[in-house]
Amino acid sequence: MESKLALEKEELKHQLDVAQIIASGGSDVERFYAGSNVFLTGGSGFVGKHLIEKLFRCCNVNKVYLLLRSKKGKSVQQRIDQILKDPVFESLHKCKSDFKMNIIPIEGEMGEKELGIKDADRNIIIEQVNIIFHAAAVVNFNENVKTATLINVRGIREIVRLAKCCKQLRQVLTY
Template identity: 40%
Template sequence: MDPAEVFMEEAKARQTPILEAAARGDCEIQQFFSGTTALITGGTGFLGKLLIEKLIRSCDVKKIYVISRPKKGTSSKERITGLRKDSVFDTLRAINPDFGNKIETIEGDVAELRLGLSVQSWVTIAEEVDVIFHMAATTRFEERDFT
């Protein structure tokens, strides 16, 4: 067997107790987030994807809104469709193939006033969201100063 495959199998075996504990759902954090609707800025980034996966797999959230902007000719909705296919969701996909139904796009841009949200999106967030995770960041270090 290829050494990389051996490594991956060992890593999966180490995850088994963690997945079993998450499946029980008896942790206070899991109970707190169960049935909630979350808003995540930066959900298409590295840490944002990990947070989405963890919330859906371990906490049985009702819905996750992800603020996404068009980027490099790809619309916000296309970016979230691509996000659902990311390998970070492989374990979750095996457990719950319909997990993607809990992820909903809200077009916006955190670098804009009012997060670049439409009035309708702003109202939806105000009425439905229970928890907000601000994970967005810029990787352009020559960004203009907003002060």
């Protein structure tokens, strides 16, 4: 129990150190991402959730356009609401409670042509997005091979095609 408390204290100290760096505005990373509009795939997964939290807590991004599909009878907005209940967002809810207003759902599907994104949403991405993070993938080894290939191979091809159309793009990152 004492080691757990020690770890918690160490983590809190680390968070305070990070908060001081952010407050100073001295981080090159923070300056790069500040005010950016980000398009993110895989935001419902482990890496994606942590990325969303970090972008809003440390980098002061403007908006995150989050590619999601309806799943198990839930709309994309209901899925975002569920994602934001994850414990990783607890401190962000406390210090920047309005961040969730800047998460914009984009309904689509990684395995479809043009990511299954409607034309209006695609135009928003093309006109406004500065940074693309592609973190979506099938990682279930029991998945149907055709489905996994469409998502993992076609998906990245469609991300690259979309990126080539973006008028204000500064960076594309894949995980």
